[in-house]
Amino acid sequence: MNSSEWELLKAxxxxxxxxxxxxxxxxxxxxxxxxxxxxxxxxxxxxxxLIITDTNTQKFNTTINQLFYNVSNWFNSNLLTLNYNKxxxxxxxxxxxxxxxxxxxxxxxxxxxxxxxxxLGLIINETLTWNQHIHFIATKLCSACFALxxxxxxxx
Numbered sequence: 001m002n003s004s005e006w007e008l009l010k011a012x013x014x015x016x017x018x019x020x021x022x023x024x025x026x027x028x029x030x031x032x033x034x035x036x037x038x039x040x041x042x043x044x045x046x047x048x049x050l051i052i053t054d055t056n057t058q059k060f061n062t063t064i065n066q067l068f069y070n071v072s073n074w075f076n077s078n079l080l081t082l083n084y085n086k087x088x089x090x091x092x093x094x095x096x097x098x099x100x101x102x103x104x105x106x107x108x109x110x111x112x113x114x115x116x117x118x119x120l121g122l123i124i125n126e127t128l129t130w131n132q133h134i135h136f137i138a139t140k141l142c143s144a145c146f147a148l149x150x151x152x153x154x155x156x
Contacts, residue, residue: 088114095127
């Protein structure tokens, strides 16, 4: 990077640095402090997950929207942007428990509800079963087996 590129960089971490992930985690290390107990945050590289628990539906709805507002404000205050296209909400529940249809809103945006999400490389659905992840892995393994079967005649 030349000196004019460094002058344009007002905040953040330049991409491609070996220390980039460590510097980014240091930059956002105070984010979990805005989340009250028993709720928590999970930070991994540039992914942020919020875990919110409450048995009272009304309190849950209030908490999730307030927490999302606080996190969005924290992002803005720290010159970061929240990518609404990658932001979604999954309500984990038992198979026999109904969904509470929570709407997470901020600045006119409604965060879409998903039935599953990829979390640290695992696909976890709303009832905490592994069916989608097993299907995903099985599909990848079938492709690998097909490639190996075709290569066995050409590679010793």
